[in-house]
Amino acid sequence: MAETSASDPESLAPRTLAIDIGGTGLKASVVGESGEMLEKRVRVATPYPCTPDVLVEALTGLTAPLEAYDRISIGFPGVVRDGRIITAPHFQGKAWVDYPLAETLARRFGKPARLLNDAEVQGLGIVKGRGLEVVLTLGTGLGSAVFSNGALTPHLELAHHPIRKGETYNDYVGNAARRAVGSKRWNKRVRKTIEIVYALLHYDILHLGGGNAANVTIDLPDTVHIASNDAGITGGIRLWDEVVWNGVLGSHAVSPAR
Structure with missing residues (x-):
């Protein structure tokens, strides 16, 4: 130092x-x-x-x-x-x-x-302060935060909300799911999650953080960015x-x- x-x-x-x-x-x-x-x-x-x-x-x-x-x-x-x-x-x-x-x-x-x-x-260390920004953290489970023009909105706990056949977001794209279904299928699930969250919130920017963001290999829309895990x-x-x-x-x- x-x-x-x-x-x-x-x-x-x-x-x-x-x-x-x-x-x-x-x-x-x-x-x-x-x-x-x-x-x-x-x-x-x-x-x-x-x-x-x-x-x-x-x-x-x-x-x-x-x-x-x-x-x-x-x-x-x-x-x-x-x-x-x-x-x-x-x-x-x-x-x-x-x-x-x-x-x-x-x-x-x-x-x-x-x-x-x-x-x-993590979102406070990432967001740009313009429009509606969503932060999803891919780690042990899935974390979420929503910001409007840089201001934090009331907490949205997507992690425990059903997404598919009784599975929660945690079950669907958490680390246990990545290990169980393999990288290719897990990345398809990440893509589907991004689509669902857009349909729910119509965000301007989505930031993907968390340790497993480094394992995202799919092509992402211009409105979706990978963020540094150090933002946590x-x-x-x-x-x-x-x-x-x-x-x-x-x-x-x-x-x-x-």
């Missing part, structure tokens, strides 16, 4: 610990004011079974090598509201229902924390943009207990 002097404005800017919680891996880095990674990204496999206590311990170990930071952003694969977990489909268990993950991590690390759905965090981390800086955060329905910052 390049050295900065005390008089350098960048050295005085808040540093954000950005955590991307996935069904397959946990990733983190410290990002600067412009969303650039100031530290090499760290990653560990997501532990299973994954109770809240197990996740918090795993994140504590994961982030230990990272340098000083002033605040925390967290992306979580489920429905999130007011810093709490509403659903945790990859982890299951009653302990996750209404779990105060933002407050828990704020207390553990002694820094203010903000929490949002992981696809929405770099997008975390946007949770500390007050205009963005105040536009997140029902959100609030959580500060550590004093």
